[in-house]
Amino acid sequence: MGGNGGGGTNADKGPNELLGSWFVRSGWSKGELARQVNRRARQLGANHISTDTSRVRRWLDGENPREPIPRILSELFSERFGCVVSIEDLGLRAARQSPAASGVDLPWTAPQTVALLGEFSRSDLMLARRGFLGTSLALSAGPSLIEPMQRWLVPTPSSPVPPEPQPALDSRRPGRLSKPELDLLESTTRMFRQWDAQCGGGLRRKAVVGQLHEVTDLLQEPQPEATARKLFQVAAELAELAGWMSYDVGLQPTAQKYFVLALHAAKEAGDKPLGSYILSSMSRQMIHLGRPEDALELIHLAQYGSRDCASPRTQAMLYAMEARAYANMGQPGKTKRAVRMAEDTFADVHEWDEPDPDWIRFFSEAELYGENSHSYRDLAYVAGRSPTYASLAEPLMRKAVEKFAEDAEHQRSYALNLIGMATVHLLQREPEQSTAYASRAMEIAKKVRSERVNTRIRKTVDTAVRDHGDLAAVIELSEQLAVDLPETAEAV
Numbered sequence: 001m002g003g004n005g006g007g008g009t010n011a012d013k014g015p016n017e018l019l020g021s022w023f024v025r026s027g028w029s030k031g032e033l034a035r036q037v038n039r040r041a042r043q044l045g046a047n048h049i050s051t052d053t054s055r056v057r058r059w060l061d062g063e064n065p066r067e068p069i070p071r072i073l074s075e076l077f078s079e080r081f082g083c084v085v086s087i088e089d090l091g092l093r094a095a096r097q098s099p100a101a102s103g104v105d106l107p108w109t110a111p112q113t114v115a116l117l118g119e120f121s122r123s124d125l126m127l128a129r130r131g132f133l134g135t136s137l138a139l140s141a142g143p144s145l146i147e148p149m150q151r152w153l154v155p156t157p158s159s160p161v162p163p164e165p166q167p168a169l170d171s172r173r174p175g176r177l178s179k180p181e182l183d184l185l186e187s188t189t190r191m192f193r194q195w196d197a198q199c200g201g202g203l204r205r206k207a208v209v210g211q212l213h214e215v216t217d218l219l220q221e222p223q224p225e226a227t228a229r230k231l232f233q234v235a236a237e238l239a240e241l242a243g244w245m246s247y248d249v250g251l252q253p254t255a256q257k258y259f260v261l262a263l264h265a266a267k268e269a270g271d272k273p274l275g276s277y278i279l280s281s282m283s284r285q286m287i288h289l290g291r292p293e294d295a296l297e298l299i300h301l302a303q304y305g306s307r308d309c310a311s312p313r314t315q316a317m318l319y320a321m322e323a324r325a326y327a328n329m330g331q332p333g334k335t336k337r338a339v340r341m342a343e344d345t346f347a348d349v350h351e352w353d354e355p356d357p358d359w360i361r362f363f364s365e366a367e368l369y370g371e372n373s374h375s376y377r378d379l380a381y382v383a384g385r386s387p388t389y390a391s392l393a394e395p396l397m398r399k400a401v402e403k404f405a406e407d408a409e410h411q412r413s414y415a416l417n418l419i420g421m422a423t424v425h426l427l428q429r430e431p432e433q434s435t436a437y438a439s440r441a442m443e444i445a446k447k448v449r450s451e452r453v454n455t456r457i458r459k460t461v462d463t464a465v466r467d468h469g470d471l472a473a474v475i476e477l478s479e480q481l482a483v484d485l486p487e488t489a490e491a492v
Helices: 017-026 030-043 053-060 069-081 110-130 143-153 179-199 205-219 225-248 252-269 272-288 292-305 312-328 332-346 365-382 387-405 411-427 431-445 451-468 472-484
Strands: none
Touching: 017 053, 017 069, 030 053, 030 069, 069 252, 110 205, 110 225, 110 252, 143 252, 143 272, 143 292, 179 205, 179 225, 179 411, 205 225, 225 252, 225 272, 225 451, 252 272, 272 292, 272 312, 292 312, 312 332, 312 365, 332 365, 365 387, 365 411, 387 411, 411 431, 411 451, 431 451, 431 472, 451 472
């Protein structure tokens, strides 16, 4: 059978016109597409894949490749065009999927949430160890994503609480967790979150997934109601973090699946602010994938669901993400209003009596400046590289860069805002200043394992080369990229 990603022949069907259309518009040659498929397969652990030009020709002629090729092609074309290009959009068939791997419309019940968390985290760990991906995951978008997420707001009938079992002579029997053990689970989650902020998603993702699987095992044991709620909260935080790290390294369908499962766990924990935070992560992913309308729907769900309980810091973050969505939709008035709401709400942070949970503490003044500046920067791009909006972005981005330069714990955010500053200077036709910021970002990128950072640097350098390719500083930057980040220098 070999490892070339072949599949069933479709002689009766003829050429795959859908795949052919996306392929022609991509501008890739058959050899380029084959090389990118092989490179992505290696990144994802599918080392048995070895695609060549003749194999790509057969796909275009109607052959349906075996998994994980359809998933890889979906991801490559989605990244190329900045929008979700599903397996079906490419005229390909996904493999038959288990309930944990197909779609996002899952039952909102505790037993199924536990079972799906356990199944998905286990398959993630096992498939990575075996060196192949197995069943495909497809991204959901539009109504197929938004409508199931709206059920987050629907109250679920509370099941009768079983009577507390009589304490056995051995209080350390399996399934019975002490408070110090629960505290340790929470502190471990905080540590993982710090690692992610400092080192990117690539280094510790499997450790987070492993910890999530352990917590899921604990949820399958009989637990007192308070303990079960706490374990669901920990599971929600770990699943969100696993999703965020998957997003950061470019595993978009995997990330979405973890976010959805995290939202289910947060609902079981009764933690609405945490649920709103998970929805904001999903929203950020949709902006990244060129779906700002979906991002806005998710943020509005988050705001409505946590309107009576979220802290000012959480509310400010949600307003900032609302601004990002409006900016990418090209709505300047609504963008500016949401930016103002984020700033005004953040001003109330120090008036809040209760300590913020650890998952929102990242949203500092530096992060506020960074998000709002990126909203104006995005607006500038949507408005045809408008210098007006770029000038609104510049002072906020400068403040973000200055503050992150003093923050050793959030190196990825520092890199992302340096890149943001580089893009603002390109919008302002100041290529020398842009290359200086991009070069600094590249130094940090070498230490932070984040495909998101690498991709943004590559896109920024590509823009600089396209607009100012004859400038010595730009030529030097392009050469530096090829040396410092060679694995991410391909066009995707």
